[in-house]
Amino acid sequence: MSDSAETHVVIDTDAGSMTVKLWPEVAPKTVENFIKLAGEGFYDGTAFHRIVRGFMIQGGDPLSKEDHPHVGTGGPGYQIKAEFNDRSHVRGVLSMARSQDPDSAGSQFFICLGDATFLDRQYTCFGELIEGDEVLEAIGNTPTSMSNGGEMSKPENRVGVKTIRAKED
Template sequence: MRFPLTRRAFAALALGACLAGGALAADAPRVKLATTAGNIVLELYPDKAPKTVANFLQYVGDKHYDGTTFHRVINGFMIQGGGYDPKMVEKPTRPPVAHEGRDAYAKGLRNQIGTVAMARTNDPDSATSQFFINVADNKFLDPTVKEYGYTVFGKVVEGMDVVNRIKAVPTGANDVPQTPVVITSATIVK
């Protein structure tokens, strides 16, 4: 008689754990990028890349992304934004955020289609405001024992059709869209 009760108790605990896991994902902050191509909603993971998410959210709160463009678009690779205005003038930034790529990778984040990562120079600790959305599975951007990789800190949860429209725009020199794709506003929606 005790065994069925124990199984029920175990099932209730397992269900509670599943619901709690869903609640954690439900609590993840979301940012809406309103663009001239449509809206994109990003879900961010502070539990996996806390400094990177805090950095991104501060730029959102400071309205830094408003009026910036997706200034580098490579179909089959990624779309990059967050640093330049439509005249390709770079916006000033705060000091770089510490690289968290290996930690985020160890917690399950990968440079896969629809994920969002920080852009940087060859210096792993150089990421400031620029980010990119992967439009392909870019495993070569993930950290390895020898390479730092790029810090993934979120994913597109709405508007992947918009991302796909952006990745297909005609580009010119340095992969800059011929017609600017502007982020008109970035707002925290949750």
């Protein structure tokens, strides 16, 4: 992963594009998995299915390609081991979503809308937003309604992910 093109990805969404610098030095397996899934087109056509104003936007669930009743539970069919590190969950940080099991991440990720340092060393941070803060803000301000889990986080308007791809310098 020494090639700089492999450490930057562009997340192209319905709201615009965001560029993320990945951190293989602190989360090598997580970065490798994310790049692999992106390269396979796994994320193409998914959506940010969970948006919590002031906290984070979450995507990466293949079930979000359709209006599936279990959106938020999908993944690639495998899990990866957590790579907790000393990076802090602040605005623009990219991190892996998971269930209560620390080693249950697969494909779902989130981008912090604000400081969420209470997540530090409990979720795997693996990158940071370097371009497209206005896109992050726009997605974060998407109107939401009550989710099936009783959280005000279900986007009223779909915010799709067109592609996630390695950035060519």
